[in-house]
Amino acid sequence: MPTNNKRMYDKGMVLAGLVIFVVVVTFPFWYNLGKAAPPPEPVLTEKAKAAEKCVESTEFMKAEHMQLLDVWRDTVVRDAKRAYINPEGKTYMMSLSNTCLDCHDNKADFCDKCHNYASVRPYCWDCHIDNPKETE
Amino acid sequence: MNRHYMFSLIAVLLLFLIAYVGVAAVGLEVLFGIIIPYAAIVVFTVGFIYRIVGWARSPVPFRIPTTCGQQKSLPIFKQAKIDNPSTKGNVVIRMILEIVLFRSLFRNTKVKVKEGGKLFYGYELWLWLFALAFHYAFATVLVRHLRFFTEPVPQWLQLLENVDSFMQIGLPGVFLSGVVLLAAVTLLFLRRVLLPQIRYISLANDYFPLVLIFGIAFTGILMRYFIKVDVVGAKELAYGLVSFHPTIPEGIGAVFYVHVFFVSVLLAYFPFSKLMHLGGIFMSPTRNLPTNTREVRHVNPWSYPVKVHTYEEYEDEFREKMVEAELPVDKELPPEPEEPEADETSEEKE
Numbered sequence: 001m002p003t004n005n006k007r008m009y010d011k012g013m014v015l016a017g018l019v020i021f022v023v024v025v026t027f028p029f030w031y032n033l034g035k036a037a038p039p040p041e042p043v044l045t046e047k048a049k050a051a052e053k054c055v056e057s058t059e060f061m062k063a064e065h066m067q068l069l070d071v072w073r074d075t076v077v078r079d080a081k082r083a084y085i086n087p088e089g090k091t092y093m094m095s096l097s098n099t100c101l102d103c104h105d106n107k108a109d110f111c112d113k114c115h116n117y118a119s120v121r122p123y124c125w126d127c128h129i130d131n132p133k134e135t136e
Numbered sequence: 137m138n139r140h141y142m143f144s145l146i147a148v149l150l151l152f153l154i155a156y157v158g159v160a161a162v163g164l165e166v167l168f169g170i171i172i173p174y175a176a177i178v179v180f181t182v183g184f185i186y187r188i189v190g191w192a193r194s195p196v197p198f199r200i201p202t203t204c205g206q207q208k209s210l211p212i213f214k215q216a217k218i219d220n221p222s223t224k225g226n227v228v229i230r231m232i233l234e235i236v237l238f239r240s241l242f243r244n245t246k247v248k249v250k251e252g253g254k255l256f257y258g259y260e261l262w263l264w265l266f267a268l269a270f271h272y273a274f275a276t277v278l279v280r281h282l283r284f285f286t287e288p289v290p291q292w293l294q295l296l297e298n299v300d301s302f303m304q305i306g307l308p309g310v311f312l313s314g315v316v317l318l319a320a321v322t323l324l325f326l327r328r329v330l331l332p333q334i335r336y337i338s339l340a341n342d343y344f345p346l347v348l349i350f351g352i353a354f355t356g357i358l359m360r361y362f363i364k365v366d367v368v369g370a371k372e373l374a375y376g377l378v379s380f381h382p383t384i385p386e387g388i389g390a391v392f393y394v395h396v397f398f399v400s401v402l403l404a405y406f407p408f409s410k411l412m413h414l415g416g417i418f419m420s421p422t423r424n425l426p427t428n429t430r431e432v433r434h435v436n437p438w439s440y441p442v443k444v445h446t447y448e449e450y451e452d453e454f455r456e457k458m459v460e461a462e463l464p465v466d467k468e469l470p471p472e473p474e475e476p477e478a479d480e481t482s483e484e485k486e
Contacts, residue, residue: 007193014192017418018185025181028285028378035379037287039372063364066307118367119283119294120308 040113048103055084055092055099066122069096097128141329144343148351148398155397160390168393169373170382176400183407184415191419197436201427204243208431220427227426234423241267263327270320274349276300276313277356284374308360318353321346345411348402355395365392 008014023030048054054061056068072094075081084092093099104110107125115122158164201207205216221227233239246260280297283289301309325346328338359365369385370392376383406412418424451458451465458465 007195008189009192009195011192014188018188021184021188021415022181025177025184028282029380031286032375032379035287037375037379039368039385062366070307114368116289117287118371119289119297120367121294121298122307123304 037117040117042111042113043106043109045103045106045110047105051103054103055086069100069124072096096124101128138329138335140338140340141325141343141347143340144347147340147344148347151348151398151401152351152394155394156390159393165384165393168397169384170377172400173377173396174382176403180403180406183404184412187407187412188415188419191416195438196421196425197438198434199425199427199429200421201425201429202422203427207427207429222426222428222431224426227424231418231424235417238264238267238271240423266320266323266327269316270324273313273317273320277311277317277353280311280313284371285378287371287375306361310361314353314357314360318350318357321350321353325350341409345402345405345409348398348405352395352398352402355391355398359389359391359395363389363391365389 056064061068072084073096076094082094084094086092101107114120155168159168201220203216203220205219206213207220208215208222215222217226218230218233221230241264242261244260244263245257248256248258250256276296279293280300282293283297286293297311300311300313303310303312325343328334328342328346359370366385366388369388372383372385373388402411406414448466451467455465455467455469459469
């Protein structure tokens with residue numbers, strides 16, 4: 001009998017391995033079966049809508065807000081400077097609680113929407129819980 | 137200059153340009169964001185299975201014991217149970233350690249002539265270390281990307297992200313795995329370029345995956361820390377793919393599509409390249425067979441059944457004639473004592 005190319009050796013083991021392979025590779029496909037996840041739409045409060053513009057442009061805030069906050073924190077804590085002047089010359093107080101959360105006081109509908117979607121857990125909220133007004 | 141790595145560098149540069157120009161100038165977001173990724177995952181899965189089945193059809197009738205310890209022998213000799221396993225259970229342990237710790241690579245040695253003409257053999261562990269760093273970093277990066285493909289993001293994935301970014305460097309927090317991956321792949325590439333002996337045996341198919349993975353890690357880090365790609369849009373696209381509702385969100389930027397195109401190329405290239413060691417490691421006869429060459433007789437299963445005529449059969453056929461010709465026989469004619477002779481006489485009488 002010449003070599004039979006149709007035959008698989010250790011068929012059980014190989015097939016079991018291939019089944020595991022397919023299950024692992026297709027994990028994202030079957031994990032999400034029957035689930036719909038529309039992209040998040042952060043809700044602006046009336047106050048934020050009325051202000052029309054944030055500290056910086058929307059595009060800038062969308063991409064850079066985390067870095068802005070990081071710089072703010074370091075500037076306030078290390079240099080004790082609290083004034084932020086944006087490109088239009090308007091001055092803001094560098095404060096997450098007093099400036100950002102003043103307009104965006106709806107954490108669950110604004111911040112958390114995208115953060116949860118993108119699986120980002122910023123440690124802002126470790127200290128700044130439920131918008132406590134800072135006292136100075 | 138070396139045509140092998142120049143070829144790989146140029147190939148990856150071309151791939152970059154194809155995707156970048158294709159999206160930024162021509163507007164082929166659907167091609168690079170939906171069609172090519174789907175095609176790549178199909179090619180990867182089917183190709184992977186095809187290669188494994190191909191290997192499974194190759195018979196391995198005999199043990200190939202490249203062992204590193206005492207084989208099972210008389211009770212007075214202590215067997216190296218993991219390095220020279222004789223049971224399936226010990227083989228499983230050897231396989232797990234091989235896959236998780238790269239023990240074969242750990243045994244990598246170097247030879248050099250020391251001052252005074254003494255020959256020196258020693259461990260060469262850098263490759264093992266970088267290979268380990270590279271594989272674990274790549275695995276972590278790969279698993280971390282599931283955050284783009286799952287909603288809600290599973291708890292264990294969030295835990296992995298927390299561990300990976302526990303240094304809390306900058307914002308967005310630096311994922312250590314990404315940095316390690318980029319560093320390790322760079323070192324593995326430079327190793328092939330700078331060491332003359334390794335460069336001599338390296339071909340384009342050794343450089344290409346390294347350069348491509350460098351490109352993937354580079355574009356990924358670029359998007360996360362520097363150009364700040366719209367992460368919600370990226371997830372919308374990725375999630376759309378796995379939930380079979382593909383969409384092209386506005387304004388993710390061409391670099392994102394370059395990243396996706398690089399990954400698609402890597403996936404499609406995977407089954408036809410050295411990268412198949414991911415599946416091949418499980419099929420390695422030197423690792424996955426117990427060394428029981430002394431305990432069990434291994435018969436070649438594809439031995440052609442040759443039609444033989446043994447001496448015993450030959451003698452059976454010609455015994456009477458051989459006896460008549462007074463040739464020696466192994467087995468004498470069946471004793472024909474009284475009865476047959478009696479028969480013959482009776483026949484004569486008739």
